[in-house]
Amino acid sequence: MPDRADRVATLEAAVPKADTGRPIIVPVETFLPEPYELLKPFHVVVQPYEVEYVATFFDANIGATGDTQEEAVANLKDTILMLYERLCELREGQLGPEPRRQRRILQSLLKKV
Secondary structure, three states, rough: OOOOOHHHHHHHHHHHOOOOOOOEEEEEEOOOOOOEEEOOEEEEEEEEEOOOOEEEEEEHHEEEOOOOOOHHHHHHHHHHHHHHHHHHHHHHHHOHHHHHHHHHHHHHHHHOO
């Protein structure tokens, strides 16, 4: 019978390694515990950049970084909520074309409860 080290080596060889050099797509399905209802889920892309990760919601051109993939997504969710609140505070005439577009996209996804 193989010893423990041999069994571990065999298992490690059989399990594919995560390719941390490639982007991944992460579904966003909730903003809990924040007081926002997600009207429909959406996806963000997380990719390594130098020594950190960048999470991007390309539809609204919003991004954030973090030391880990999870932290980058959490920071992006915080950024989305802060931007949503700020854009909703402003009148239409106070917004340029890109912020108006971002507000429309975010209003189609989020609702404050």
